[in-house]
Amino acid sequence: VLLSNIRELLPILYTPTVGEACQKFGEIYRTMQGMFISVKDKGRIARVLDNWESEPEIIVVTDGGRILGLGDLG
DSSP: OGGGGGHHHHHHHHHHHHHHHHHHHHOOOOOOOOOOHHHHHHHHHHHHHHHHOOSOOOOOOOOOOOOOOOOOOO
């Protein structure tokens, strides 16, 4: 259902999910883990990913801007 109505449903799913993650980040953060791929890696992303030891659980793609629509999370 989500994939067939992505434009309508993604804002309903995305904003509360990201908002909750931002609010609880301090409680759940343990150690830094992850991979940063920059525009400088263009053309060699497969090689960069091959150096990672496991399959990713989640992928976040961003333009580096801020998260919009969260307002004052207190």
